[in-house]
Amino acid sequence: GGGATIFALSSAPGRCGVAVIRASGPGSRGALQSLTGTPKVPPPRVLDLRRIRDPDTAETLDRGLVVWFPGPHSFTGEDCAELHVHGGPAVVSGVLRALGRLPGLRPAEPGEFTRRAFHHGKLDLTAAEGLRDLIGAETEAQRRQALRQMEGDLGRLYQRWSHSLTQALAHLEAYIDFSEDDNVEEEVLAQGGGWLFPPPLWWGHGVSPGGFSPQIWGSGRAVPRAGVTSGCVPAVDGTVRALEREIRGHLRDGRRGELLRGGVRAVIAGPPNVGKSSLLNLLCRRPAAIVSPTAGTTRDVLEVALDIGGYPLVLSDTAGLRDTADPVEREGVARARDRLCQADLVLAVLDATSVPPTPVALGAALAELGAPPETPCVLVLNKADLLEGRRGSLSATCARGPPEPPATLLSCKTGEGLEALLELLARQLARLCGDPLLGSPSLTRSRHSRHLGACAAALARFGDGGHGGHGGDLAVAAEQLRLARRELGRITGHVGAEDVLDIIFRDFCVGK
Numbered sequence: 062g063g064g065a066t067i068f069a070l071s072s073a074p075g076r077c078g079v080a081v082i083r084a085s086g087p088g089s090r091g092a093l094q095s096l097t098g099t100p101k102v103p104p105p106r107v108l109d110l111r112r113i114r115d116p117d118t119a120e121t122l123d124r125g126l127v128v129w130f131p132g133p134h135s136f137t138g139e140d141c142a143e144l145h146v147h148g149g150p151a152v153v154s155g156v157l158r159a160l161g162r163l164p165g166l167r168p169a170e171p172g173e174f175t176r177r178a179f180h181h182g183k184l185d186l187t188a189a190e191g192l193r194d195l196i197g198a199e200t201e202a203q204r205r206q207a208l209r210q211m212e213g214d215l216g217r218l219y220q221r222w223s224h225s226l227t228q229a230l231a232h233l234e235a236y237i238d239f240s241e242d243d244n245v246e247e248e249v250l251a252q253g254g255g256w257l258f259p260p261p262l263w264w265g266h267g268v269s270p271g272g273f274s275p276q277i278w279g280s281g282r283a284v285p286r287a288g289v290t291s292g293c294v295p296a297v298d299g300t301v302r303a304l305e306r307e308i309r310g311h312l313r314d315g316r317r318g319e320l321l322r323g324g325v326r327a328v329i330a331g332p333p334n335v336g337k338s339s340l341l342n343l344l345c346r347r348p349a350a351i352v353s354p355t356a357g358t359t360r361d362v363l364e365v366a367l368d369i370g371g372y373p374l375v376l377s378d379t380a381g382l383r384d385t386a387d388p389v390e391r392e393g394v395a396r397a398r399d400r401l402c403q404a405d406l407v408l409a410v411l412d413a414t415s416v417p418p419t420p421v422a423l424g425a426a427l428a429e430l431g432a433p434p435e436t437p438c439v440l441v442l443n444k445a446d447l448l449e450g451r452r453g454s455l456s457a458t459c460a461r462g463p464p465e466p467p468a469t470l471l472s473c474k475t476g477e478g479l480e481a482l483l484e485l486l487a488r489q490l491a492r493l494c495g496d497p498l499l500g501s502p503s504l505t506r507s508r509h510s511r512h513l514g515a516c517a518a519a520l521a522r523f524g525d526g527g528h529g530g531h532g533g534d535l536a537v538a539a540e541q542l543r544l545a546r547r548e549l550g551r552i553t554g555h556v557g558a559e560d561v562l563d564i565i566f567r568d569f570c571v572g573k
Contacts, residue, residue, distance in 0.1 A: 067169035068160045077148030082156055085137045088165040093142040102129045115159045122155045123147055137174055138181025172566030175573055186554035187216040201371035206321050206497035215502040219549050225304055226546040229297045233539050305520035308513055318503025321494040324373035328400045330430050331410035333381025336443040339473035341378040350378050360393035362400055370487030372494055407432045413442035418454035420465050440468035446475050509552055516548035
């Protein structure tokens, strides 16, 4: 349960110089005292060298550093202790067994430390997701995005939107309650400076009353609840419409955050025997794919993960695109076309010795591959080492750039042109993923998009007065604001988090 004290190895398993074993919960202090053999714990957040013993036998298990984090000033918000011991398997297992024999302690479940931090208000769900992404980050851009999210940038953005909705809802419900129940006169409604009236219905709903500006009351007329539109409260209406525009703009980010988090899915496509598998081997610097002069060697999709200029690229080698009677190769071609339709980026490979050096001819050869026209493409003209007098004209065509897709000459055999291709790929990936340190923080998960879409839809219904047109009911419109705020709260975990906690934390390591 939540009152138990948990422990786990927080550093990576296996042999290492130093292993970190963490405990969290009310029994952490006692555990530290038992394993060090003294009632005196170190000063908070100060590393202290101690002999670590088995409490049952008093046998020395190791000499290491211990540190004490009294709650709430700890990662989880609870009392925490850490043991920094030598990272040999025997030492680590001995300390873990000793902790497991202490009453009230149990091994932690995956992500349980972070889950406790969430329950104690140390971070919201977006920050917890950022922490998970930071642990799994493999490229510089992924690290930057994850660190920004872990430090709260995304959560603060959603909290700002939620605060705006809370204020708008408070103003709207005050207008509804005062105008009908308290029969507030026009000049009194227009004052709004202090808290002149009894608390309205939403007092106990976590809304701070504050002071009201004259603008929130619209015309200030006392009107009945039915038949009133949101236009009677123009500042609230304007706030909600501006917020809807901002959220929809946030949703139209081209999936930058998701692409950066999961990797841009790129497909190497082209006719048989143009060097697609050789290109994969060249980019990953190992013989990942079988290369043969026989056409149709590649039958299945081969996938590798790469770091290109700090951006993650998930690169797939596919079968050569052609009509064939071979049923196995035909299945490979079908899989290649399926991947082509799902790709975020296409590396179209053509034989430089067999294509005319004109933009029209290159465009026609590219169109034959059948890539979706909206998918970004990089044209790779391979076998440049076999070009003779045509190199200059092809180089000039490649240098023209847009509106043709970016193109480059390459020789997979000699490596000539590899640096130019890597620079071209890095530019394309930067355009797709953006700079994670600039501008508004990006969406990183589909659940964020789903809840934000529902939030924006509720705000749009509010703009229609709840029933469409201007004959709506303010009470119905207010309910749309509650729905919108609830969807934002589901992202950060302030509303209805239990149904997603297991999904979010199950991918954490045990010691985190």
